Amino acid sequence: MSKTALDTALDVLVARIVEIAQPDRIILFGSAARGDMGPDSDIDLLVVKTDVEHRGHLAQEIYAHLPSVDIPVDVLVVTPEDIERFKDRVGTIIGPAIRDGREIYAA
Numbered sequence: 001m002s003k004t005a006l007d008t009a010l011d012v013l014v015a016r017i018v019e020i021a022q023p024d025r026i027i028l029f030g031s032a033a034r035g036d037m038g039p040d041s042d043i044d045l046l047v048v049k050t051d052v053e054h055r056g057h058l059a060q061e062i063y064a065h066l067p068s069v070d071i072p073v074d075v076l077v078v079t080p081e082d083i084e085r086f087k088d089r090v091g092t093i094i095g096p097a098i099r100d101g102r103e104i105y106a107a
C-alpha cells in the first residue's frame with residue numbers, strides 16, 4: 001500500500017472511529033507505523049479511551065461500523081490505565097505500540 005493510499009485509509013478510519021467511540025487518542029502501530037508494510041500487512045490501531053467499561057464491546061462496535069479500506073484492520077481498545085499497567089510488561093502489545101507507534105489522533 002502506498003503512503004498516499006495508507007494516509008487516505010487512515011483518514012477514513014480515524015473519522016469513523018472518532019464518530020463511534022470518541023477516543024482520547026488513536027495510535028497507529030506495527031508495520032504501517034514503521035513504514036514497512038508488505039502484501040500481507042494490516043493496519044493496527046490502538047484506540048485509547050478513558051472510562052470505557054467494556055473494551056470488547058466497544059471494539060465490536062467499531063468493527064461493525066468500519067468502512068472497507070481494502071486492507072485488514074486490527075483495533076485494540078485500551079484505557080490510559082491499561083497503558084500504565086502494561087507498557088513495560090514483556091509479552092504485551094501495549095508497550096511496543098506506545099514506544100514504536102505513531103499518534104494519529106488526539107482529542
